[in-house]
Amino acid sequence: xxxxxxxxxxxxxxxxxxxxxxxxxxxxxxxxxxxxxxxxxxxxxxxxxxxxxxxxxxxxxxxxxxxxxxxxxxxxxxxxxxxxxxxxxxxxxxxxxxxxxxxxxxxxxxxxxxxxxxxxxxxxxxxxxxxxxxxxxxxxxxxxxxxxxxxxxxxxxxxxxxxxxxxxxxxxxxxxxxxxxxxxxxxxxxxxxxxxxxxxxxxxxxxxxxxxxxxxxxxxxxxxxxxxxxxxx
Amino acid sequence: xxxxxxxxxxxxxxxxxxxxxxxxxxxxxxxxxxxxxxxxxxxxxxxxxxxxxxxxxxxxxxxxxxxxxxxxxxxxxxxxxxxxxxxxxxxxxxxxxxxxxxxxxxxxxxxxxxxxxxxxxxxxxxxxxxxxxxxxxxxxxxxxxxxxxxxxxxxxxxxxxxxxxxxxxxxxxxxxxxxxxxxxxxxxxxxxxxxxxxxxxxxxxxxxxxxxxxxxxxxxxxxxxxxxxxxxxxxxxxxxxxxxxxxxxxxxxxxxxxxxxxxxxxxxxxxxxxxxxxxxxxxxxxxxxxxxxxxxxxxxxxxxxxxxxxxxxxxxxxxxxxxxxxxxxxxxxxxxxxxxxxxxxxxxxxxxxxxxxxxxxxxxxxxxxxxxxxxxxxxxxxxxxxxxxxxxxxxxxxxxxxxxxxxxxxxxxxxxxxxxxxxxxxxxxxxxxxxxxxxxxxxxxxxxxxxxxxxxxxxxxxxxxxxxxxxxxxxxxxxxxxxxxxxxxxxxxxxxxxxxxxxxxxxxxxxxxxxxxxxxxxxxxxxxxxxxxxxxxxxxxxxxxxx
Numbered sequence: 001x002x003x004x005x006x007x008x009x010x011x012x013x014x015x016x017x018x019x020x021x022x023x024x025x026x027x028x029x030x031x032x033x034x035x036x037x038x039x040x041x042x043x044x045x046x047x048x049x050x051x052x053x054x055x056x057x058x059x060x061x062x063x064x065x066x067x068x069x070x071x072x073x074x075x076x077x078x079x080x081x082x083x084x085x086x087x088x089x090x091x092x093x094x095x096x097x098x099x100x101x102x103x104x105x106x107x108x109x110x111x112x113x114x115x116x117x118x119x120x121x122x123x124x125x126x127x128x129x130x131x132x133x134x135x136x137x138x139x140x141x142x143x144x145x146x147x148x149x150x151x152x153x154x155x156x157x158x159x160x161x162x163x164x165x166x167x168x169x170x171x172x173x174x175x176x177x178x179x180x181x182x183x184x185x186x187x188x189x190x191x192x193x194x195x196x197x198x199x200x201x202x203x204x205x206x207x208x209x210x211x212x213x214x215x216x217x218x219x220x221x222x223x224x225x226x227x228x229x230x231x232x233x
Numbered sequence: 234x235x236x237x238x239x240x241x242x243x244x245x246x247x248x249x250x251x252x253x254x255x256x257x258x259x260x261x262x263x264x265x266x267x268x269x270x271x272x273x274x275x276x277x278x279x280x281x282x283x284x285x286x287x288x289x290x291x292x293x294x295x296x297x298x299x300x301x302x303x304x305x306x307x308x309x310x311x312x313x314x315x316x317x318x319x320x321x322x323x324x325x326x327x328x329x330x331x332x333x334x335x336x337x338x339x340x341x342x343x344x345x346x347x348x349x350x351x352x353x354x355x356x357x358x359x360x361x362x363x364x365x366x367x368x369x370x371x372x373x374x375x376x377x378x379x380x381x382x383x384x385x386x387x388x389x390x391x392x393x394x395x396x397x398x399x400x401x402x403x404x405x406x407x408x409x410x411x412x413x414x415x416x417x418x419x420x421x422x423x424x425x426x427x428x429x430x431x432x433x434x435x436x437x438x439x440x441x442x443x444x445x446x447x448x449x450x451x452x453x454x455x456x457x458x459x460x461x462x463x464x465x466x467x468x469x470x471x472x473x474x475x476x477x478x479x480x481x482x483x484x485x486x487x488x489x490x491x492x493x494x495x496x497x498x499x500x501x502x503x504x505x506x507x508x509x510x511x512x513x514x515x516x517x518x519x520x521x522x523x524x525x526x527x528x529x530x531x532x533x534x535x536x537x538x539x540x541x542x543x544x545x546x547x548x549x550x551x552x553x554x555x556x557x558x559x560x561x562x563x564x565x566x567x568x569x570x571x572x573x574x575x576x577x578x579x580x581x582x583x584x585x586x587x588x589x590x591x592x593x594x595x596x597x598x599x600x601x602x603x604x605x606x607x608x609x610x611x612x613x614x615x616x617x618x619x620x621x622x623x624x625x626x627x628x629x630x631x632x633x634x635x636x637x638x639x640x641x642x643x644x645x646x647x648x649x650x651x652x653x654x655x656x657x658x659x660x661x662x663x664x665x666x667x668x669x670x671x672x673x674x675x676x677x678x679x680x681x682x683x684x685x686x687x688x689x690x691x692x693x694x695x696x697x698x699x700x701x702x703x704x705x706x707x708x709x710x711x712x713x714x715x716x717x718x719x720x721x722x723x724x725x726x727x728x729x730x731x732x733x734x735x736x737x738x739x740x741x742x743x744x745x746x747x748x749x750x751x752x753x754x755x756x757x758x759x760x761x762x763x764x765x766x767x768x769x770x771x772x773x774x775x776x777x778x779x780x
Contacts, residue, residue: 015603032578045513075608076548172477193614
């Protein structure tokens, strides 16, 4: 859950800076509203400019901007060590990640887990139709690097797992990918985040992390089988 | 002077068309009439788009509600967003410039008056065409204000709503381009003697920066719309990723600068209002002028930050340019806050709106830095966090600037006063409504609510915050009713406004309310233009003369 960690860190930092700036402006306004009222007998300042103060201020602003640029770019680099287009994962297991092919379509998801080895005969596939709570489940092993290769059959969708604090668009005629690594077992909701038509609002799926052993077992069970029963529309 | 032949022509025309008739309004080349037509149309559409938003908020108030079918809901959010951006905030901003810039630079007329008039009618035609979609059997456009292909292609969105939207937005954008050119040219070439560039009022400067962006960015929207139109005829174009991602680049090359076109003029208006009701000169004028121009230039380089999650944009570059925007934005805030800090504040209705603009827009700006940060944006983009962010910018910010402008210039434009008490009611309801509606959306986005969803399941846990948001929308509705009443009362009672009810700073306050056809006459001559606040200078001189 590297994405989540990085998000929390950067979001907290930027929120703190934002809160500070907001408070400063609010204090200046509050002071003016109370002390600079015409009725309080204030007289307008004759200064039309405070150039030295403004110059110092601009230098401070440039400093803040420079800090934010470097800080957020390095966070982005940690999140996408291989460059954004083929996102993340020059880590230890980058050479042998568990790969899942994700196909988005109007209006649900298909997840294909290719079997190890060159032949794709043994791939395990799950899908559903996202109607009446019949959601497909993306099963991944904990503790291992998982590479999601995301594409679409029709329009643009976006795979979003709010708990991961990450999303990636699914384009037709293009494959995006990113890696994730989940530390603990659990089940989280995933959603489509790019408007894609009438059932966009219910295009959800489950992300389920299980132990590596359980994952192997799950893949074997679903190998070669037709997509899970709930898929039949 | 250019006045003579123009005047001759207009007297020629008035022989057949009575100037006060509807036709006299419809074909007038008086920049004040064109500006008023534009702003009037935009305000009518503002009410209409607000009603669409209320319908959406009623559906979202509770989980799993089906007041409207998803298809109709999609039309509502699409026309609300498109309407507010293409047909309300942008045209109002430019219309305000059409009205004010010639007055503020001391010109008798706008440059290219016929182009300006044609621009208005293109805009009006565009708005009508877009709305006509609701009368089509398949309904209005339903793919959002940015209408990405292939979703917006004829394969996935058949019917006439989208073609009408394409033609409507195209027409309105060409109209805005024409009006933008005219405003820019007026500010650059029609200035009165003595009106140097660094004596232009801050509002006029904000219009220069805005219209530069109009000219630089709006053609890109026309290209994007053309691509979409081609794809409607030949959908296989969008089988290729190149054109899908290409559309997004073309669109956002327009789509980000337009945000500032919908912001600068309101910022400029707020700046004037703050200075006048702080009873002092606008503070940090030169810094603001430079920052507006830097801001406008930088705005042309940030478009890709709308595309981080496409996996097909260079994060570091777009993030750098986006974060760099905080420098010019910070300079503008320095000026706004500095003006107030050294002022002698008078709390009229326009001043209240201008004061509320400062912290409310700041929330939009600060959250803007967050969405411009890729590692944050991956989570919050296309979620309600972005909906909150953009409404803090455009409603809590720009729309408050719009209302400040309406209350401030209403007496000048109509010759009547607005009611201060109703104005305060409008203001208070709007502040409560705005923050109650849009603040919870930041958390909804954080918690995982995607934007553009027709409904949401109960177990998602979005119910409570959505209810708060919908209650806020009711306050907004009440506030807008107070605004409508205020306009109606002003027109009915017609309390006469003096030429300069507020002790204004810029030239428009030196002429009558409403100003005569050619703005300044031998009886209402231009005062000496000594700085960016010539009327303030005159008052200071008078004061010194007395002392």
